[in-house]
Amino acid sequence: MTTTKPLNLEPEAAEGESLIVAECFGTEVPTFQGEGPSCGHPALFIRLSRCNLTCTRCDTKYTWDWSRFDPHEESTRQSVAGLVAWASSSPVELVVITGGEPLIQQARLVPLVRGLITAGKRIEFETNGTIAPTPELVADGVRFNVSPKLASFGVKETKSIVPAALEAFVASGRAAFKFVASTVDDLDRIAELADAHRLAPVWVMPEGTTPEVITATTRVLADGVAARHWHFTIRLHVLAFADARGR
Numbered sequence: 001m002t003t004t005k006p007l008n009l010e011p012e013a014a015e016g017e018s019l020i021v022a023e024c025f026g027t028e029v030p031t032f033q034g035e036g037p038s039c040g041h042p043a044l045f046i047r048l049s050r051c052n053l054t055c056t057r058c059d060t061k062y063t064w065d066w067s068r069f070d071p072h073e074e075s076t077r078q079s080v081a082g083l084v085a086w087a088s089s090s091p092v093e094l095v096v097i098t099g100g101e102p103l104i105q106q107a108r109l110v111p112l113v114r115g116l117i118t119a120g121k122r123i124e125f126e127t128n129g130t131i132a133p134t135p136e137l138v139a140d141g142v143r144f145n146v147s148p149k150l151a152s153f154g155v156k157e158t159k160s161i162v163p164a165a166l167e168a169f170v171a172s173g174r175a176a177f178k179f180v181a182s183t184v185d186d187l188d189r190i191a192e193l194a195d196a197h198r199l200a201p202v203w204v205m206p207e208g209t210t211p212e213v214i215t216a217t218t219r220v221l222a223d224g225v226a227a228r229h230w231h232f233t234i235r236l237h238v239l240a241f242a243d244a245r246g247r
């Protein structure tokens with residue numbers, strides 16, 4: 001396994017100044033942002049632990065599903081200073097903060113974002129779009145890849161679609177709306193949501209954790225996405241690195 005926890009940190013930071021982290025990667029074993037508007041850009045990853053949804057098709061259940069994983073094995077507290085020092089040890093400019101759902105910890109993310117920006121990084125959040133970002137988080141150098149989860153992803157849309165939060169992301173002017181889809185029916189649902197909440201730009205990403213499924217689903221979806229003049233992204237890390245954890 002190539003997962004690397006942040007290096008040269010105190011083992012467990014105190015609660016006030018720390019974040020609950022699942023894994024950090026991209027320094028020892030380099031990788032790309034695999035999804036969305038920056039697909040193919042060299043990137044570092046901070047994956048925060050915990051989620052406020054329980055999607056059955058989630059591919060990072062080790063951040064929240066404690067019926068299958070042990071939270072003590074799958075997460076550590078890391079200090080903001082240690083995370084900034086870890087990212088600063090790499091020349092890679094883009095830091096992707098993902099999860100789980102990173103905005104659960106957003107009060108404690110504000111100093112992390114400030115530290116990373118001061119260190120010359122730019123930041124993309126991968127978020128499920130259910131928690132509105134506070135103004136302090138909507139800073140220069142920060143973008144949000146917002147992925148509202150559809151019912152077909154194994155979640156109740158009464159929980160996963162939060163209009164006020166989606167509207168806050170739209171208003172931020174810093175969001176792209178990246179939907180995971182498997183079928184043409186999913187595209188119809190995405191169109192309804194995009195119309196209802198004025199979501200733009202819309203990105204569609206094929207669901208799948210193998211190159212075969214990504215390719216097949218790309219062929220199912222591509223015409224419908226192109227016809228609507230939406231953007232399409234593959235999952236580059238699945239093709240390049242076989243969806244290995246820590247890539």
Ligand SMILES: Nc1nc2[nH]cc(C(=O)O)c2c(=O)[nH]1
Nearest residue numbers: 032033034035098126237247
């Ligand atoms: N390379 C790579 N790119 C990614 N973009 C979003 C990811 C995620 O898990 O949120 C991810 C990931 O896990 N790996």
Ligand code: SF4
Nearest residue numbers: 051053055058100128
């Ligand atoms: S919102 Fe994302 S991390 Fe949370 S359960 Fe759903 S797929 Fe997993």
Ligand SMILES: [Mg+2]
Nearest residue numbers: 059060098099
């Ligand atoms: Mg992922």
